[in-house]
Amino acid sequence: MAKNPAARSQKTARYHVLIRGVVQGVGFRPFVYNLARRWAIKGSVLNTPTGVIIDAEGEEKNITLFLKEIQENPPRLSKITFFQAHELPVRGYTSFQILSSETGAGKDALVPPDVATCTECREEIFDKNDRHYAYPFTNCTNCGPRFTIIREIPYDRPNTAMAPFSMCSECAGEYGNPGNRRFHAQPVACPGCGPQVEVRDRNGKIAAGKENWLQKCWEIIQKGNILALKGLGGFHLTCDARNKEAIAALRQRKGRDAKPFAVMCRDLETAEKYCLLDKREREILSSPQAPIVILRRKPDAELPEELAPGLNTLGVMLPYTPLHLLLFSGPFDLLVMTSGNYSGLPLVKDNARALNELGQIADYFLLHNRDIVNRCDDSLVRVIDGETHIIRRSRGYVPHPIPVLRQPGGPVILGAGGEMKNCFCLLKNDLAFMSQYIGEIDSVEGEENLFASLINFQRLIGAVPEIVAYDAHPGYASARVARLIPAREYLAVQHHHAHFASCMAENGMGNEEAIGVILDGTGYGPDGTLWGFEIIAGSYTKFRRVIHLAGVPLPGGEIAIRQPWRTAAAYLIHFLGARGKQAAESIFKDKNLDVLEKMIVKGFNSPLSSGCGRLFDAVAAILGVCLENTYEGQAAIELGELIREDRGSTASLAYPYEIKNGVIAPGTMIAGIIKDRLSGTPAEIISTRFHNTVAAMVIEAVETVSLNLNLKKVVLSGGTWQNHYLFRLVKKTLEKRGYRVLYHRRVPANDGGIALGQAMIAHWRWLKKCV
């Protein structure tokens, strides 16, 4: 009993509080529990499928402070999206309790993403006296697996891949103690009760167990072998990042010619040894999301060229599980860490499949007996001017929703996504739940992966789509899969309209008119040709292609996208005629240009494309930078790598071009490039000028559209905007001229983002139909 009469006179109140958002598996209940004790609140806290419910009784003033503290300083990993409190009659509770989770029909609680190992857990696994010493599955409420192990919500141990492991008394003690860091940490485990690792050779024979796995792994890597390692969201293939032969073997066995390999390095200091990092890059690298960050490689860094051929950058991530941390406690400070799959196929996540499907790539397998429920690739980001731009949004971010401007109560909408970097999106109320990276759909495995992931995701989000939106391309497998999802309405959405809408949605825009600059690869246009360089004007509900790049035939169709020299020759022949053919002959000496010319003239298997990606392909091939793409976007990326921002006035010049009747004619630019190329101008200068020209085209086109339609907001979307030089130049120039420039950060500018746009377009069209 309080002795202070003033306090005694305080009114006792009781509040029922509902909190939604990422509030499960992030230490929310122990946080509430401790706070309740601090403010002498009685009652309970409960996890339900609709969110966390607090029943709080105490002095009015204390309750106010208690609730304020919850909203202002919630646990680091939590995110409150909804907070509602209403008063109830006083009950006279005598204690504050954490009640066990309740299962039920509503599913508004958010599933948390996976979290990189926290400092405390890291210390424990390297502390000989701690019972978690050297244990690769150590975690707590602040860190550990989440999305990748959850089968069903609410997020409780029996609904996760941890279900088969029953806690020992020590773990159970920590799990049940509200004062402990592991209080209600669902995946809590120790060497005595949790999952275990083992090493097997490619015949499935055990090579090491939990006692000696680490030494065995070091030995395997030291010998130049390739190790398949079961990680958090799937398998990695790893080898010594300094061993050229091992890297070459990995490339050859995986069927991956030149696509850069990501590396994992021991710690931030190691990363600084090889790469140039700014403050933001350091932060994001060591963030709980722990993505792969594209960093500028130090020019003098002693790293094999084979890691990222032709690039000045390196994709780097830090160890994000105890297993990785232990792996880096030995002789290696830098390991190749690439996804465990063959090019184009989904990431392998199960032991048996790994032994079966990766048996031709890996020499050894580091396996463990905790299932990966949801496949989740590493995320990929790049920092531009201090801002993080997500290129692949997956582990660490998914299934965290992206808030969008939308009235609650509308139908649940599925955006099925694209075909190559697929990611789908479930739009529920004002939250867009973007799926993990699904990748390529153009295989039986890819299609199955999309389907299975969609089913899982629907269950975890607790949303069944009523409207399904998909890409209008008649050949997309993702659209075929989408139409198999039961729904009451289906809507085909144009590829670049989806890109545009995706960027609008990410920036919280409503259904307003804006200018869209969509610079992309190839997407299906309503006129049956392939689009990809559009200045559009429109909103979610409608759009118009106002200015676009002239089309060029792609001789051979899809093969021209894999072989940029074809597109280069097509540009030369199509726009410059005999003069262009001659130039092509002098550049592509060993290629059969007569046949190509005939194909172009006859229109034989040569679909028209106006894609920006194809223009980049052509210029890269003309410069001899890249004649064949061995991975998507290779030519454009390598061309971008040539840019010299400090070359002064000659490089800052642009080539001539013409915009007439809404069409950007690149002929004079191509002629200029050829002239420079044949007169021996360095490729760096030509590339820089080319980029400047594209920027000039875009800016002039935007100014024209703005003048005619009186629009001042410019939305940038499409894969080409990942070119940071072009992005910076256009953004800076437009902003200087008074435009409001909207661009992607949290959602990829590439096809990984279009699902969001599809869903938002479907929403606004549905809404318009309703009024």
Next chain:
Amino acid sequence: MPGMKDKELVLLAHGDGGLLSRRLLEKHFLPCFSNEILSELSDASVFTVEGGRVAVSTDSFVIDPIFFPGGDIGKLAVYGTVNDLAVSGARPAYLTASFIIEEGFPLTDLDKIVLSMAEAARRAGVKIIAGDTKVVGRGQADKIFITTTGIGFLPPGVDLGYHRLEPGDRVIVNGSLGNHGLAVLLQRETFGIASQVESDCAPLNLIIEKLLQRFEGIKLMRDLTRGGLATNAKEIALASKADIWLEEQALPVDEAVKGVTEMLGLDPLYLANEGKFLVIVSAGEADTLLSFLKEEGRSGNASLIGEVKAGKGNVYLKTALGGARKLNLLAGAPLPRIC
């Protein structure tokens, strides 16, 4: 008296049933196709059937160009129908041939075609026992169209069909794919590609007859004409509701065909063949059937290319890297999907 020029070209009068028609028949067709039934020149040809099952197949041939490396429209008209009968399990015996000829068609070309048909019929062991000729005005037909109808006899006990497919059955093809379609395309489009690719146009009935005598485990056969291997496999899968798994690495494609199709951005699996067929055979007989094809059928490139599995009518192509791609019916040139 017709002048020199008239002797060289087909005239409308060649089709009017009068003197010129008679002359066309006697001078250009009968000497080549002669056999005891046709020589009767009656309104209908009559032959005796010894009981048992009769198979009939008909096909019209309209091809541009009519002469191409490795064949011509005449040869195609004979083998096309002969092969349709053969893959159904029948022994082709008789053909009828009906010609629609465009006014102005050179008679020398007609002779070449008719001779080629006669030679094809001889090689296939069939008789052309009835025919018809019509001439249409310029532009109303493109040079020459030929329709052939074939009659064959099914040996007792032959039972082929979708109903017989079982999971585990093997899929065998008798040789390299895509040659005919590519040879015709290159002849028509003249890309200026110097290529050795010739049509594979050939009769299949002789080897098939031998196969059926030896291998009870043959479930189904199909000639891989229009739409190529992919479309035909898909049609089998759709009709049987089984899945067919093909191994990309096992598919026989000649280097020359590979090179040119890559250049043009085409898929040889969708190009027509005129002497290639699929055999679906029980797993137990697959290996011996394959060696028999290679030795007796002199089909060095015959290959075991896949397997039947329980499923839903899909065709899967297992790629070298372990993934699989679904094959669908031919549907025009596919638009690129890479963004």
